[in-house]
Amino acid sequence: MKSENPFAAETLQTLLTSLEEAISVINTQGQILYWNEAAERTYNIKKEDIIDKNIREFFQHEDIMHLRVLENQQPVRDMYHIPRPDKHVLISTTPIYNHKNGLIGSLSIEKDITSTIKLNEKLSSQSNELQELKMYFNQNNYDDPFSKIKGRNQSMQLLIDDTRKIAQTDAAILISGESGVGKELFAQAIHEKSLRNDKPLIAINCGAIPDALFESELFGYEEGAYTGAIKGGKPGKMELANGGTLFLDEVGELPLEMQVKLLRSLQDQEIFRIGGVTPKKVSVRVIAATNRNLEKMVSEGTFRADLYYRLNVFSVHIPPLRERKDDIPYLIHDFLREFSYKYNKPNLTIHNEATNKLKHYQWQGNIRELRNIIERLVVLEDQNLITENDIYRVIPNLKKDSSPSIKIKEFSLTDEKDQLEKMRIIDTLQNSYGNKSMTAKKLGITRATLYKKLRKYGIIYNNVIFKDQD
Known part of the structure; x- marks a missing residue:
C-alpha cells in the first residue's frame, strides 16, 4: 500500500487494522494481496502464511466469493455466506478495476456472525x-x-x-x-x-x-x-x-x-x-x-x-405494574416462595415494612424487575427475614427516611432517568442475547458508551459484572 503521503498511508493502514470486519484482496489469478488482522482472527490463518498464496489452497473453489465475483464481475452486498462448514459471515465483495477499466482483482469485506x-x-x-x-x-x-x-x-x-x-x-x-x-x-x-x-x-x-x-x-x-x-x-x-x-x-x-x-x-x-x-x-x-x-x-x-x-x-x-400496585404483595409472595425453594432457604420471610417499601417503588422494569429484585434479596439474605435495610441495599434509590411524596419527587428529578436508562439497557441486552454490538446499535450509542454505562449501573449479564471504577 504505497502513497506519496506517508501519513495518509499509515492512517489507512491503521484504519484497516482496527476494523472488526475481515478484509481481503486478491488479483485475477487468485493470489492473495491483502489480509488484515480481523481476517486472521476470523479464519485463524496468519497473513504471513497466506499472502502471495493462491486462495484456492485454503478454501474450496465453490465457497470462494472472490472467484464468483471475478467470474461474473457483479458485486454482492451483505450476502449470507458459509465460506467454511464452521464459519458464517455477511459478505460484501466487489471487483477492482484499473484506470483503463480493466479487471485486476476483487476486494471482500466479511462480518463474522458465527456466534x-x-x-x-x-x-x-x-x-x-x-x-x-x-x-x-x-x-x-x-x-x-x-x-x-x-x-x-x-x-x-x-x-x-x-x-x-x-x-x-x-x-x-x-x-x-x-x-x-x-x-x-x-x-x-x-x-x-x-x-x-x-x-x-x-x-x-x-x-x-x-x-x-x-x-x-x-x-x-x-x-x-x-x-x-x-x-x-x-x-x-x-x-x-x-x-x-x-x-x-x-x-x-x-x-x-x-x-x-x-x-x-x-x-x-x-x-x-x-x-x-x-x-x-x-x-x-x-x-x-x-x-x-x-x-x-x-x-x-x-x-x-x-x-x-x-x-x-x-x-x-x-x-404496567405501577398502575396495579395492589398486585405487588402477591407477586412478592410468589417470587419469594419460588426463590426460597431454589436456593434452599425455606424459612425466609419478608417484613411488612419491606413489602410496603417495594409497593411504593416505581418499577420501570415491571414484573421482570420485581422478580430480579426478589431473587437478589433471597441470594444476599443471611438471616430468615428480609428487612427495610435489605431493600435499601439492593435498591439504593429508595431513601430510608423519605416520605412517599418526597421520595417520588426526588426519584422523578434525577434517579428516575438513571433507573429508566438502566432498565432500557438491561432489557435491550437480554433481547440481544448479550451481544454488545447489537445492543449498542439498538440503543443508538457506541460500544464504548455502552460499556461505560454497564460499569456505571453495575449491570450483570451472563455472570459478567460491570462495576463503576470511579
Whole structure:
C-alpha cells in the first residue's frame, strides 16, 4: 500500500487494522494481496502464511466469493455466506478495476456472525425441547393456563377473562405493554387455551435477528439457495408453526421490506422458501407483541398500516405494574416462595415494612424487575427475614427516611432517568442475547458508551459484572 503521503498511508493502514470486519484482496489469478488482522482472527490463518498464496489452497473453489465475483464481475452486498462448514459471515465483495477499466482483482469485506448463528440454532433446539416438555405437561395438567398469570387487581382479572375468551378463537392478537409486563406469558397462555394447543408455538424475536437473515429465518430456504446451504434445505419459523401458533415478539422491529412479505404470506396462507419455486401452504395463528406505539409508527410510515390491522384483530394491552400496585404483595409472595425453594432457604420471610417499601417503588422494569429484585434479596439474605435495610441495599434509590411524596419527587428529578436508562439497557441486552454490538446499535450509542454505562449501573449479564471504577 504505497502513497506519496506517508501519513495518509499509515492512517489507512491503521484504519484497516482496527476494523472488526475481515478484509481481503486478491488479483485475477487468485493470489492473495491483502489480509488484515480481523481476517486472521476470523479464519485463524496468519497473513504471513497466506499472502502471495493462491486462495484456492485454503478454501474450496465453490465457497470462494472472490472467484464468483471475478467470474461474473457483479458485486454482492451483505450476502449470507458459509465460506467454511464452521464459519458464517455477511459478505460484501466487489471487483477492482484499473484506470483503463480493466479487471485486476476483487476486494471482500466479511462480518463474522458465527456466534449469532450458533446461538440461534441453540435457541431453536432449546425451543423444540421446551415445546416437547410443554406438550407433555399439557397432557398431564388440566389447569387453566391463565392461572400462571399472577394478578388479583380488578383490571387484570377483567383482562385475563377477556383474553381467555379470545384465545379460543383463531383470530390474530396484538399484545402491547412495557418491557417486563409479561407479554410472552400471555402469548403462551393464549396458545395453550386455543384449539391449536396440540401443535407447536414457534416464537421469533424480531429485534434479535440481523436484517439479512430475516427472510431465511421466517420462510426457510431450499437446498442450493446459496453456497453452504444445508443439504435438503431448512424450514423457516412459519413452516415450523404450521397448524399451530406463530409468536412475533418485538414485531415493531420488523424491517419494512419484511413487513410486506409477512403480510402477503399471512393473507395467502402460503410461503416460498428462499430459492424455492413451489409455494408451501401453511396455517398459522399469529400472536404479535410489542412495547412500541405501533399506531404512531404507522402514522410516521415506519410500520405498514395494512399489516398493523392484520395483526390487531384483537388487542390485549397489559398495564404496567405501577398502575396495579395492589398486585405487588402477591407477586412478592410468589417470587419469594419460588426463590426460597431454589436456593434452599425455606424459612425466609419478608417484613411488612419491606413489602410496603417495594409497593411504593416505581418499577420501570415491571414484573421482570420485581422478580430480579426478589431473587437478589433471597441470594444476599443471611438471616430468615428480609428487612427495610435489605431493600435499601439492593435498591439504593429508595431513601430510608423519605416520605412517599418526597421520595417520588426526588426519584422523578434525577434517579428516575438513571433507573429508566438502566432498565432500557438491561432489557435491550437480554433481547440481544448479550451481544454488545447489537445492543449498542439498538440503543443508538457506541460500544464504548455502552460499556461505560454497564460499569456505571453495575449491570450483570451472563455472570459478567460491570462495576463503576470511579
